[in-house]
Amino acid sequence: MEERGFLPLRANDADDLCNLPELGEDTILVNLRTRFMRCQIYTYAGSILVAINPFRFLPIYNPRYVQLYAGRRLGELEPHIFAVADAAYHSMLRERSHQCLVITGESGSGKTQSTNFLIHHLTALSQRGYTSGVERTILGAGPVLEAFGNAKTAYNNNSSRFGKFIQVNYWDNGTVRGAVVEKYLLEKSRLVSQEKRERNYHVFYYLLAGMSEDEKAALHLSHPSAYTYLTHKERHGHPNVNGQDTAEMNLGAGDSEELKHDYERLKLAMEMVGFLPETCKQIFTIISAILSLGNISFRLKSVREEAVEVDGPEAITIVSKLLKVEESMLYEALTSRKAVAVDERLILPLRLAEVR
Known part of the structure; x- marks a missing residue:
């Protein structure tokens, strides 16, 4: 020019x-x-x-x-x-x-x-x-x-x-x-699926790149490649882009310092808008819980049943801690639904296609 x-x-x-x-x-x-x-x-x-x-x-x-x-x-x-x-x-x-x-x-x-x-x-x-x-x-x-x-x-x-x-x-x-x-x-x-060479919402990367190790430990945060919502994986953990995880493609090494700066700018902006420190902490906790929710996978209880169960308890344990809910209640909410028939409340198991 x-x-x-x-x-x-x-x-x-x-x-x-x-x-x-x-x-x-x-x-x-x-x-x-x-x-x-x-x-x-x-x-x-x-x-x-x-x-x-x-x-x-x-x-x-x-x-x-x-x-x-x-x-x-x-x-x-x-x-x-x-x-x-x-x-x-x-x-x-x-x-x-x-x-x-x-x-x-x-x-x-x-x-x-x-x-x-x-x-x-x-x-x-x-x-x-x-x-x-x-x-x-x-x-x-x-x-x-x-x-x-x-x-x-x-x-x-x-x-x-x-x-x-x-x-x-x-x-x-x-x-x-x-x-x-x-x-x-x-x-x-976009929260659960992105196209090739595209990323999820900025805030997820801000937290993973900008938080200190102690802050990430308190929120059970890991590396971008550890999260289904950031790696283009299917719900069962199988990669769907050329057979490779795409977190590294979406979050290059050169982005780290810029993302750290963006995280600090976000915290300053939230303070300027009027968010209290405790409110910011709660928001970031929910963001962390959303990332871990994406790692919860399901499987059929048996070949003869259509009911599902959680495949691996690690992610659901983390989510329950972050959201401060009982693990059994969270498990029930993720694998079943409530219905009312003739003044009777029923709890029906979800099918595999419904929980994905």
């Missing part, structure tokens, strides 16, 4: 696809490619901002750019995500009406990062010379949501596996009053 100065230039016709002399697929793609090669990753299409992920850091998001785009009319300077955020913020104050910013795109296009830039800019506009706890809490929620809802995929190292709706509320003077974050369509199937 050609290097250039990162100062906002005056707008020109190439900044807005609607101003092209000929509007077609070829001219749009040529214009976007030309701008991208000049490190101009943003282009307008009317009031829509088209962003192309550069997959590298560009120094166009520092406080100087916040000031440069503050109060500017959309299209007055080069296209930038700060310009869109600034226009929405000042329209809200001027018109006293709600504003909505929609971010959409393919996996790896930069939606998560664009959301972070918008939140940073909106909170910077509302601070009015000081930083309140509300702004810090909103910014701290990002790493927490990413840890529990993002995963490494074949196309994106930090792919959001859920939809996210963020509502930022303001006082009349433009300062942030609070925020509501809602997530939906969480990809729950």
Whole structure:
């Protein structure tokens, strides 16, 4: 990519696809490619901002750019995500009406990062010379949501596996009053199965790489290759990717230091959001129990019976300790189900296909 100065230039016709002399697929793609090669990753299409992920850091998001785009009319300077955020913020104050910013795109296009830039800019506009706890809490929620809802995929190292709706509320003077974050369509199937060259949710790897040996011992944590949910194994422990476990493929040696840093960042973010130390400990305990649950396998009690039993007690013993439940109760919950028939409560054994 050609290097250039990162100062906002005056707008020109190439900044807005609607101003092209000929509007077609070829001219749009040529214009976007030309701008991208000049490190101009943003282009307008009317009031829509088209962003192309550069997959590298560009120094166009520092406080100087916040000031440069503050109060500017959309299209007055080069296209930038700060310009869109600034226009929405000042329209809200001027018109006293709600504003909505929609971010959409393919996996790896930069939606998560664009959301972070918008939140940073909106909170910077509302601070009015000081930083309140509300702004810090909103910014701290990002790493927490990413840890529990993002995963490494074949196309994106930090792919959001859920939809996210963020509502930022303001006082009349433009300062942030609070925020509501809602997530939906969480990809729950990823927890138990991932595609080749893909990983489970980040938080599992954060704990295994970032915790001290004493902390891991207290939670009965081991190495990623010890867990079915992290190795692409079938429920009976047989590998399903080229006959090899894939934990090492999914968690390379070079990732260790970065994951340790991410674990510390997660703990700091959870504290910033308001999680108490005891609550964090309980959450991490549940995460550890989930990993061990994936290692519980089952077998038929006998050839003639369809009822199942746990194949090996080690994992169920660990889970019962972590969740602080009686091992017999956990065993019953995993191998049977309750039903009601004519005011009579029945306990029916689960079949092998039902427990997998």
